[in-house]
Amino acid sequence: MKTTKRWVSLYVENQVGVLAKISGLFSGKSYNLQSLTVGETEDPTVSRMTIGMLSDDLTFEQIKKQLNRCVEVIKVVDFTDAATLMKEILYIKVNCCSLADKEEIFRIAQVFKLDVVDYRGETLVVECVKNDDENNEVIALFNRTFPNRIEVVRGGNVAIERA
Amino acid sequence: MEIKGTELFVKALIEEGVDTLFGYPGGQAIDLFDALYDQDQIEVVLPRHEQALIHAADGYARSTGKVGVCLVTSGPGATNLVTGIATANYDSVPLVCFTGQVPQNLMGNDAFQEVDIVGVTRGICKYAVTVRDREELPRIIKEAFFIAQTGRPGPVVIDLPKDIQQAMGTDAYPTTVNIRGYKPNEAVHMRQIKKAFQLLQEAKKPLFLVGGGVNIADANALMEQLVDKTQVPIITTIMGKGAVDTLHPLYLGNIGIHGSYAANHAVTECDLLFSIGTRFNDRITGKTSEFAKHATIVHIDVDAASISKNVAVDVPIVADAKVALEALLSVVDKKQEAQKEAEECKKWKERVLYWKKKYPIHMQTQEGLTPEKVILALNKRYKDAIVTTDVGQNQLWTTQYLDLNANKKLLTSGGLGTMGYGLPAAMGAQFGNPDKKVIAISGDGGFQMNIQEMATAVVYELPLLLIVFNNGYLGNVRQWQELYFNKRYSSTCLRWRKSCERNCMDASKECPKYTPDFVQLAESYDAKGIRITEESQIEEALAFADANTKGPTIVEVIIDPTLNVWPMVPAGNTLDQMIMDC
Incomplete structure (x- = not known):
């Protein structure tokens, strides 16, 4: 069966151990978890998680049921085919930049609408807020252009249904 | 305050x-x-x-x-x-x-x-x-x-x-509960029930497969009514055993790797598998791709996550077994046609009942003292009993030969398969049912995993009947070693001592004495113990145990170490490819 990328938005109790419970469910049942973000919502007793995973149809149905089964889970919403806004923050630090490298970074930033947010000597930091796939492309581009000189940190995706 | x-x-x-x-x-x-x-x-x-x-x-x-x-x-x-x-x-x-x-x-x-x-x-x-x-x-x-x-x-x-x-x-204790993330399903989808019932009516080879859910929901009487009214044959999992009286004419036995010929063949041939309260564990399905291959599958379960987890089903119904059975019976009662049996159904019923008659489960050995004879004696002697088991051959034999009905219950660790469960579970059952006969059936391996509870049973004066089938081996693993590991009995002999050969291939009369001596052990705990080696001693031993109303009695049953559990579906095979015996 075909394995594809899926997204779930999870409303959970904002309590100690809930993150461990959800991530433990994925590892314990050998589900392929790709990204998980969590944060408090407008209601401080509720947290919301955005979870990205790779699975086939059958496993995905099972994952949703298993999530629903957790007492601490309030609601499971399938975002895979829903109209959503989804973004991930990404920082790329580039070390040992020559003048030409710096010019290249600013050109890339202009084309891809990235922000250069820090600049000290030979090191620049680029900030990028895009969706999952676009961020993958940006990282690939930096890896090709500045091999072995970049440092990447990603925040994971957050998503919300469109208005 | x-x-x-x-x-x-x-x-x-x-x-x-x-x-x-x-x-x-x-x-x-x-x-x-x-x-x-x-x-x-x-x-x-x-x-x-x-x-x-x-x-x-x-x-x-x-x-x-x-x-x-x-x-x-x-x-x-x-x-x-x-x-x-x-x-x-x-x-x-x-x-x-x-x-x-x-x-x-x-x-x-x-x-x-x-x-x-x-x-x-x-x-x-x-x-x-x-x-x-x-x-x-x-x-x-x-x-x-x-x-x-x-x-x-x-x-x-x-x-x-x-x-x-x-x-x-x-000091206030709440009277109500409201958990926003936990709302158990209390109703049943009537349209799905009607759809399921229609399939049941249209099917030419229908079959009920019942798991532990019916026993847990205490829906046994309803299940029996449904079987009687629809005249559809029924098979159970180990956990579902007792869902209907095991002597019911339409009960074909347990399904699974040590299930009955009739049950395993019926599930393979049926065109409608109407399942209630089972999670299609790998012990019952055999090779899943071939499981109930010709059947439309209806699955009723209280746990949505158990539906279509292991086997894809056609009609899923999320409901408690009791609620679902009540709903089904209300539909059955309305339809008088339910009584009328189609010619094809009749033929199907005859076919499965022929299997049941032709291939009953019996031990390969009929001579001497066997677990089968002991369990049949328990069936005859105790009309009102709770039986617990350990895990392994003792458990499999019990689930094959023990009769269950409204007055009898079987408690067994079916899912996790926990050795050491039998004795303590029997204690708990006796505390909850002081007037019932409580029997634990163990092997010599599992019994030793919680043997210290003899003390508890003695001090609380629990009149437990503790059957210990002693074959000197971890028998179920030994069986697998005999069949699939070239008789290399690695770490399964419980008679082994340091003075033995390291890689001893089989037990013989010269083997060292078994330890512990279960009879002396019972006595040292201030309980009673008796050891039997002959078939003729079974009744006498049970009478000896029954006479001890103030504490537990160990009945150690010495059995042939080479006894295996048959029939058996070898790993990876389909359910109808059974070895009846070797």
Whole structure:
């Protein structure tokens, strides 16, 4: 069966151990978890998680049921085919930049609408807020252009249904 | 009024109707035990090991339908519960386990006897929580009892730090529960029920497959009515055994790797598999791609996650077995045609009943003292009994030969397969059913895993009948070694001693004496024991046990070490490719 990328938005109790419970469910049942973000919502007793995973149809149905089964889970919403806004923050630090490298970074930033947010000597930091796939492309581009000189940190995706 | 956490704990248990608590004290539970000292509504039972303690609570819960309650201390007390929690989780047994915990200001500091039991049990229980605020204690206990016994029942762990136990706070215990993330399904989708019933009417080769869900929902009488009214043959899983009287003419036996010929062939040939309360575990399906290949599958289960997990089904119905069966019966009652039997159905019924008659399960050996003969004797002698088993050959033979009906219950660790379950579960069952005959059927391996509970059974004067089939081996593994590992009996001989050859291939008369001597062991515990080696001694031994009404009796049954469990479906085969015997 075909394995594809899926997204779930999870409303959970904002309590100690809930993150461990959800991530433990994925590892314990050998589900392929790709990204998980969590944060408090407008209601401080509720947290919301955005979870990205790779699975086939059958496993995905099972994952949703298993999530629903957790007492601490309030609601499971399938975002895979829903109209959503989804973004991930990404920082790329580039070390040992020559003048030409710096010019290249600013050109890339202009084309891809990235922000250069820090600049000290030979090191620049680029900030990028895009969706999952676009961020993958940006990282690939930096890896090709500045091999072995970049440092990447990603925040994971957050998503919300469109208005 | 403000009361201590421990007092609220006792009050909560009384409000929940708890009459028996299985507890083992320790440093972080001492306050709770102190609070229990002053009351007489709850009997506090002290087993000799926490693992046995939780199996006892499990046996109590399975045999009474009530919540089993455990209370242990932190650290090792808590971790000793782990196997029992997983056992109960697999077999959907309602338990509430209280574990003492170090005070909150020490938590995380690797304090003496500190273990993150909530973290340890997260994946093997229905819900686990640490109480971090004295004011939340009443709500958490209330919710725990609700979660444990509703929906698909299961074990709940409440971790109680010592400072919460000692803190003063509210004395109010809530009467209602509202958990926004937990709303067990209480209704049933009528349209799905009608659809399922229509399929049942249209089918030419219909078959009921019933799992533990029917026993748990106490829907056995309804199940029998449905079978009688529809005249559809029925098979069960090990956990479902007893869903209808095992002597019912339409009951074909257990399905699975040691199931009956009729059951395994019926499931392979049926065109409608109407399943209730089973999760299609790999022990019953064989090769899943070939399982019930010709059948449309209806699946009723209280747990949505159990539906289409292992086997894809055509008509899913999420409901409690009792609610679903009531709904089904209401539809059946309306349709008089249900009575009318189609020609094809009649032929199907004749076919499966022919199988049942032609290929009954019997042991290959009919000579001498065999487990089959002992279990048949139990069937005849005890009309009103609860039988527990250990795990392995003793369990498989019991599920093959034991008769069950409305007056008899079987408690067995079907999901996790926990050795050492039999004796403590029998104790728990006896506490919950003081007037019933309670029998534990074990092997010599499993019996030794919780053998220390002989003391508990003696001091509480539990008149348990403890059958120990002694073949000197871990028999089920030995069977596999004989069949698939070229008779390399690696670590399965329990007679082996240092003086033996390292790689001994088989037992013989010259083997060292078995240890322990179960009869002397019984006597040293101030219990009774008898050893039998001949078929003719069975009745005498049971009479000897029945005469001992003030304590447990071990009946050690010496059996041939080479006895195997037949029939058997070899791993990876389809269900109809059975080895009947070798």
